[in-house]
Amino acid sequence: MSAALPPAAAAPQGNGLTELLGGLLPDGLPFWALALTGAVVSFAIIFAFIAVLAMFATWLERKVAGHIQVRYGPMRTGAWHGWAQALADGVKLLIKEDLVLTSADKPLFKLAPMVVLSTALAAFVALPFGPNAIVADLDLGIYFIIAISSITTFGVIMAGWGSNNKWSLYGAMREAAQVASYEIPLGLSLMMPVMYFGSLSLNHAGAMQSGWYGMHWYVFSDAFWIAIPSFALFFTAALAETKRAPFDLPESESELVAGFHTEYSGIRFAFFFMEEYAAMYLMSAVGTALWFGAWNFPGLSLLEGTVLHAPLAVAAFVTKSLLLVFVMMWVRWTVPRIRIDQVMALGYKYLTPLCLLMILLAASWEWVKAIAFGA
Amino acid sequence: MATLQEPAAPASDRSYWGNVWHAVKSTAVGMGITFRYLWTKPFTTQYPDERLPVDGRYRGIHYLEQDLCIYCQACAKACPVDCIDMGAQRHGKELEWEFFSIDYQKCMFCELCVYPCPKDCIHMGEQYSLVTEDKSDFLLELTSWQGLTEEQKLRIAEAEAAKAAKKAAAAKAKAAKEAAEAAAEPAEPEEGKE
Ligand code: SF4
Ligand code: SF4
Numbered sequence: 273m274s275a276a277l278p279p280a281a282a283a284p285q286g287n288g289l290t291e292l293l294g295g296l297l298p299d300g301l302p303f304w305a306l307a308l309t310g311a312v313v314s315f316a317i318i319f320a321f322i323a324v325l326a327m328f329a330t331w332l333e334r335k336v337a338g339h340i341q342v343r344y345g346p347m348r349t350g351a352w353h354g355w356a357q358a359l360a361d362g363v364k365l366l367i368k369e370d371l372v373l374t375s376a377d378k379p380l381f382k383l384a385p386m387v388v389l390s391t392a393l394a395a396f397v398a399l400p401f402g403p404n405a406i407v408a409d410l411d412l413g414i415y416f417i418i419a420i421s422s423i424t425t426f427g428v429i430m431a432g433w434g435s436n437n438k439w440s441l442y443g444a445m446r447e448a449a450q451v452a453s454y455e456i457p458l459g460l461s462l463m464m465p466v467m468y469f470g471s472l473s474l475n476h477a478g479a480m481q482s483g484w485y486g487m488h489w490y491v492f493s494d495a496f497w498i499a500i501p502s503f504a505l506f507f508t509a510a511l512a513e514t515k516r517a518p519f520d521l522p523e524s525e526s527e528l529v530a531g532f533h534t535e536y537s538g539i540r541f542a543f544f545f546m547e548e549y550a551a552m553y554l555m556s557a558v559g560t561a562l563w564f565g566a567w568n569f570p571g572l573s574l575l576e577g578t579v580l581h582a583p584l585a586v587a588a589f590v591t592k593s594l595l596l597v598f599v600m601m602w603v604r605w606t607v608p609r610i611r612i613d614q615v616m617a618l619g620y621k622y623l624t625p626l627c628l629l630m631i632l633l634a635a636s637w638e639w640v641k642a643i644a645f646g647a
Numbered sequence: 648m649a650t651l652q653e654p655a656a657p658a659s660d661r662s663y664w665g666n667v668w669h670a671v672k673s674t675a676v677g678m679g680i681t682f683r684y685l686w687t688k689p690f691t692t693q694y695p696d697e698r699l700p701v702d703g704r705y706r707g708i709h710y711l712e713q714d715l716c717i718y719c720q721a722c723a724k725a726c727p728v729d730c731i732d733m734g735a736q737r738h739g740k741e742l743e744w745e746f747f748s749i750d751y752q753k754c755m756f757c758e759l760c761v762y763p764c765p766k767d768c769i770h771m772g773e774q775y776s777l778v779t780e781d782k783s784d785f786l787l788e789l790t791s792w793q794g795l796t797e798e799q800k801l802r803i804a805e806a807e808a809a810k811a812a813k814k815a816a817a818a819k820a821k822a823a824k825e826a827a828e829a830a831a832e833p834a835e836p837e838e839g840k841e
Contacts, residue, residue, distance in 0.1 A: 336685070338689070339684070339685045339686075339689065340681045340684050340685050341684070342684055342687055342688075342689055342690045342691075343689050343690065343691040344689045344691060344693070347693060504671070602678060602681060602682070602685075603674075603678065605681055606674070606677045606678045606680075606681040607674060607677060622666070622667060622670075626667070
């Protein structure tokens with residue numbers, strides 16, 4: 273560390289990564305260099321993670337879709353159950369021609385996929401993969417994720433408007449209407465765990481659930497009767513927020529061709545695709561961190577202090593999140609797409625009031641606990 | 648003129664909580680069903696590696712019992728698109744096949760070639776996929792003929808020998824006759840020409 277600047281830990285943007293890098297890199301590096309290196313490294317890690325995740329998730333989605341419809345799904349690419357299908361698709365998307373319509377609004381058209389993907393990437397910054405495996409342990413982690421993930425909508429609207437295509441514009445408008453109305457229940461449904469943990473930090477929520485030998489998850493806590501319905505509300509709102517079926521109206525293939533990304537091809541389309549799976553994973557990870565004990569599982573506390581602790585914690589977190597991603601796919605292949613008026617009715621008439629009711633119950637329960645046990 | 652009207656909202660006699668309960672229950676039931684299907688054995692087959700058996704009446708690529716075929720050309724004449732072609736050498740009763748081909752670029756699997764066959768030796772088979780990168784691969788050789796067997800060769804040789812012997816005998820007889828006629832002398836000189 274340079275003598276003139278305070279050490280990284282005390283600097284406003286300091287995090288675990290900059291501390292770690294500060295130990296590895298030579299002393300005397302200015303803080304901005306450290307922060308920049310940290311940013312590049314964390315970007316590389318998150319981007320690699322999302323790329324692998326998107327590939328795995330597309331393969332899994334097609335497998336789940338196939339088996340639910342009593343067929344196989346991809347089988348031929350790669351030796352085992354078509355595992356290389358996603359790789360082949362990725363290569364195909366990379367080498368496809370990058371078409372930009374002459375009638376399109378070019379700056380918007382080109383910027384939209386970047387906005388969409390970068391917001392999804394940015395939200396991963398606040399995800400706790402393990403006790404200390406977090407890029408930036410924000411005090412307002414949940415708030416940050418909700419805020420940044422709703423910026424995706426801007427990208428989608430830019431794509432829809434910039435494409436100069438009526439289907440795209442319809443899709444973008446639906447997205448705007450849908451996301452604007454489901455932001456409310458999504459934010460409200462997150463308030464129940466926030467009230468329980470007394471913190472907006474996901475890392476803190478994870479640490480709070482490590483009791484009972486790793487089983488003190490929010491869904492198993494004394495407030496389980498609030499946790500379970502609130503998770504259902506959160507999950508429904510998250511499905512709408514990530515444009516997943518049965519709320520995939522922005523891209524509903526049967527009526528809007530492909531909605532807002534109708535005119536996109538090649539790598540730009542791949543960006544939208546990656547964003548969809550990144551957003552699914554993000555919502556599942558938030559659900560895991562708040563309701564399903566984050567990285568905790570029985571027996572993890574026994575490994576405290578060993579080398580296995582951190583990798584196993586990360587593995588547990590990723591596995592749990594992927595299970596929720598699987599549930600999202602399972603819902604997609606079960607429930608048919610609902611109409612736009614039904615989407616609106618569900619958001620405004622059901623989810624929002626029910627969330628408010630749950631908040632009232634959760635707040636009363638905390639109050640009762642405080643009075644009864646003097647917590 | 649009919650005016651556009653808002654379609655009446657479908658009447659629902661369920662209450663608010665009834666709707667919530669209904670949504671939760673129907674989703675849960677549906678997901679139970681799809682979860683069961685997720686683990687059932689897929690109904691489909693891995694097509695090019697694994698093929699479902701076709702029905703007996705199926706009209707696929709022909710198969711020919713060439714040992715029975717008598718090179719009568721009836722099938723080739725019956726074919727409306729003239730896609731059957733064959734060639735063979737006759738050695739008395741034995742046939743030495745050169746080729747028997749069907750051009751599957753033209754064949755429409757109408758089965759008309761099957762009916763006229765006097766020996767009932769051409770059939771519609773069960774093979775159906777002709778996937779190839781080269782058009783000339785569609786000209787399929789149906790020849791299952793393995794070449795002349797020893798027995799056939801022997802019979803051909805015998806037949807040939809018999810023929811040669813007959814010829815020789817005929818020549819000999821002719822020579823003898825001529826000799827006899829020559830001996831019978833110039834009484835009728837013109838008859839020697841016959
Ligand atoms: S099936 Fe019909 S078209 Fe094909 S070879 Fe026989 S007669 Fe000709
Ligand atoms: S009709 Fe039958 S016997 Fe005659 S040439 Fe065709 S296949 Fe041979």
